[in-house]
Amino acid sequence: MVALVGTQIWWTFAVEDVFNRVAKGDKHALKNELAKETEDLNDLITLIRTDISKLLRKAINTLIILDVHAKDIVDRFVRDSIMSAKEFAWESQLRFYWDKDEDNVVIKQCTGQFFYCYEYQGLNGRLVITPLTDRCIMTLTTALTFYLGGAPAGPAGTGKTETVKDLAKGLALRCVVTNCGETLDSLAMSMNFSGLIQTGFWGCFDEFNGINLEVLSVVSEQIQTIQMGLIKHQKKITFAETEMRLIPSIGIFITMNPGYAGRSELPDNLKALFRPVTMVTPDLQLICENMLMSEGFTEAKVLAVKMTTLYKLSKEQLSKQYHYDFGLRALKSVLVMAGQLKRSFSDLPEDIVLMRALRDMNMPKFVFEDVPLF
Numbered sequence: 001m002v003a004l005v006g007t008q009i010w011w012t013f014a015v016e017d018v019f020n021r022v023a024k025g026d027k028h029a030l031k032n033e034l035a036k037e038t039e040d041l042n043d044l045i046t047l048i049r050t051d052i053s054k055l056l057r058k059a060i061n062t063l064i065i066l067d068v069h070a071k072d073i074v075d076r077f078v079r080d081s082i083m084s085a086k087e088f089a090w091e092s093q094l095r096f097y098w099d100k101d102e103d104n105v106v107i108k109q110c111t112g113q114f115f116y117c118y119e120y121q122g123l124n125g126r127l128v129i130t131p132l133t134d135r136c137i138m139t140l141t142t143a144l145t146f147y148l149g150g151a152p153a154g155p156a157g158t159g160k161t162e163t164v165k166d167l168a169k170g171l172a173l174r175c176v177v178t179n180c181g182e183t184l185d186s187l188a189m190s191m192n193f194s195g196l197i198q199t200g201f202w203g204c205f206d207e208f209n210g211i212n213l214e215v216l217s218v219v220s221e222q223i224q225t226i227q228m229g230l231i232k233h234q235k236k237i238t239f240a241e242t243e244m245r246l247i248p249s250i251g252i253f254i255t256m257n258p259g260y261a262g263r264s265e266l267p268d269n270l271k272a273l274f275r276p277v278t279m280v281t282p283d284l285q286l287i288c289e290n291m292l293m294s295e296g297f298t299e300a301k302v303l304a305v306k307m308t309t310l311y312k313l314s315k316e317q318l319s320k321q322y323h324y325d326f327g328l329r330a331l332k333s334v335l336v337m338a339g340q341l342k343r344s345f346s347d348l349p350e351d352i353v354l355m356r357a358l359r360d361m362n363m364p365k366f367v368f369e370d371v372p373l374f
Contacts, residue, residue, distance in 0.1 A: 001121055001172065004062060005105060008096040011070050015077075019085045030078050037071045049296040049346065058123045064294040069129040092138055094170060107171060109138060112145030117173045117200070117249055127159070127166040128290040130283040136163045140253070143275035147230040149223065149252040151208075151274035157327040158279040160255040164204045173249060175202040181210045186218035190240045193222050193252075197239055200247025208254035209263045220270035223252060227273060282328050284308045288335065292354075295339030299350050307331070307354065314362075318370045334361045 014033065021029040044067065048060050073093060076082075082089045092110055099106040105116035127133060140150040140163075152160035161177060168175035178192060189211075196203045211219070222239070229237035229246045237246045254274060256263075289304035297303060308331075315326040338357035345353060366374060 007066060009098050012095045012097060016085050022083050034074045034078055037074055041067045041071055045293060045296060055123060061294045062126045065126050065128055065290060068290050068293060094137060109141045112141045114171055117171055119172050119174050121169055121172060126169060127162055128287045130286045132283055133163050136277050136279060137167050139275055139277045140167055144251055147227050149274040150277060151254045152277040152279055153256040153258060154279035155259055156257055157329055159282050160279055161204055161206055164253045168202050173202055175204055177204045177206060179206045180208050182212055184211050186215050189219050190222055194239055194244060196250050197226060197246050198244050200249035202251040204253045206255050207257060209256045209266060216267055216270055223273050291335040296342055297350050303351060303354050321367055323365060334358060337361055
């Protein structure tokens with residue numbers, strides 16, 4: 001965790017330093033920074049291919065994921081010739097600073113600023129950051145700045161819950177995910193909220209529209225109490241007839257899947273407390289490429305195109321079976337297996353390794369007619 005936060009603070013500093021150098025007339029500063037970052041990234045990819053312990057591999061894996069995103073941003077700056085730290089393209093990034101006056105790590109994005117929360121996370125891996133997750137995270141941090149909740153909606157497997165969890169990891173906060181259903185009553189929800197109030201953790205309520213309507217109207221009142229306390233910067237609030245201290249880092253998020261039958265529309269007084277985010281299709285190719293890179297593949301770009309095309313074709317042309325899944329989750333498990341194979345058979349060509357992983361993971365689940373086509 002220290003290493004991750006350190007690299008992010010350092011990267012923010014390095015980019016702002018480049019902007020200063022550009023302002024002083026060094027025209028090639030950005031390109032030099034890009035070359036340096038590409039070189040560092042390649043060093044990490046080379047290192048992950050060597051024989052290292054499982055823990056270290058996971059740490060480097062996470063570093064690669066963050067570094068790839070950092071390099072992509074600088075790459076975009078070079079392409080769109082962004083020359084100043086005042087430009088929105090830079091303001092809209094999640095930036096980490098060591099603030100000497102506060103003697104703390106401050107995280108800024110757009111107009112919002114947050115303190116790093118030092119909640120121990122361990123090595124729990126990070127999400128591949130794509131333009132879609134970037135935009136989603138920007139909406140969520142803006143919502144938090146105005147003391148509102150966030151409400152990502154969209155079909156299954158688009159990364160709604162994962163993005164919320166990943167943002168919490170970035171701020172070193174714990175995110176507690178609750179799967180909602182008809183069995184949740186207002187008492188259970190108030191227990192949940194009072195826990196979040198006193199710890200300052202984030203709550204992510206999955207399939208929130210599965211809760212009964214009469215419970216939702218009570219819930220909106222409960223959330224309003226919390227948000228009013230935050231707006232007034234109160235140290236303590238009275239919640240569920242008990243006075244408790246309010247930790248300001250609290251965030252409440254709800255995710256909804258509009259596709260299911262029998263789901264209620266949220267009441268308007270509840271909708272007003274959340275900023276909506278719609279997530280549709282994840283950038284499979286980018287995610288694929290990034291994960292292959294972090295598993296030590298050098299030809300990641302070419303292989304990612306092949307793999308996503310295969311999955312797209314499978315989805316369209318194979319017979320429709322209930323147990324087939326060619327979405328993000330299935331893709332991820334193949335990539336992890338490909339990484340293991342790559343380490344066991346390091347002398348084999350990379351495309352063969354990936355083909356073998358694709359075959360071994362997919363063949364067993366196909367019905368007889370689909371095998372020849374695949």
